[in-house]
Structures are given as C-alpha cells and as structure tokens.
Amino acid sequence: MERKGNMRDRFDIDQVIKITGLGIRAEQADGGADFDVACQNAVKKLWKIKEYESLEEQNRLLKLPCAVGDTVYVLRLYNTAYMMNNEKVWEIVEDKFEIFYFDSIGKTVFLTREEAEAALKELERGKGE
Secondary structure: OOOOOOHHHHOOHHHHHHHHOOOOOHHHHOOOHHHHHHHHHHHHHHHHHHHHHHHHHOOOOOOOOOOOOOEEEEEEEOOHHHOOOOOOOEEEEEEEOOOOOHHHEOOOEEOOHHHHHHHHHHHHHHHOO
16 A cells, blocks of 8 residues: 655654654654554544543543542541530541542542641631631
8 A cells, every 4th residue: 555645744753653652663663564553543642632622622621639549538527426515526537539529629528638637627726716
C-alpha cells in the first residue's frame, strides 16, 4: 500500500512515539509498519482528548481530588447512645474514598488527617461560643 505524501511532513516521529508510548526508536519507526501503528495509536489518543475537551466544554468533566479507594478522613458524630447532655461529639474516621457528596470534601471529608484534625478543632472551638 502506497502512502500519500511523506509521513514526516505530517508527523514528527519522536512526537508520535512519545504520545503513543509505543517504546520504539525513531529509526525503527521511520516509514515502517511500527510507524503506522504509532500513528494509529496517536489518532486514537487524539480522539480521546477531543472527547475530554467536549465533556469539559459541556461542564461534564469532573476531576476528583483523589482516586476511588484512597484513604480519606471523615468527621462523624459518635453514636447517639454515647452523647452526654445532648452534646455532639465528633470523631475522625478513616474511610475509603468511594461514595461522598463532592461538596463534603473540605467540610466533613478530608484528604489528610491533619486537615481533619484542624477541622475538628474548629468544630470544638465553635461549641464554646
């Protein structure tokens, strides 16, 4: 199958190899089957980028501050059976990031124990006022 035009005119081999992560040297890819594979992979990745850009334009792209399954620190009320004088007693619980309201991050769900402890101090400080 004959190519129309020189592929070097349309693609920089090193860029295509870098984008696709194909792991071949430029001299191996220059005009050969490996270069065709690299170009096909690059096109697939560019279509994926286009899809992400479209989702972003529609405000449908969400970037989470951590991955599902990461450890997070959650402020929770102790079981009501342990409450004295109807006083709310909070605790910090380690949990896996799975199902939380997005707007709870930074309020009751924290990415580090230090952030959770600081928020707990603020809650306790607010009790005395």
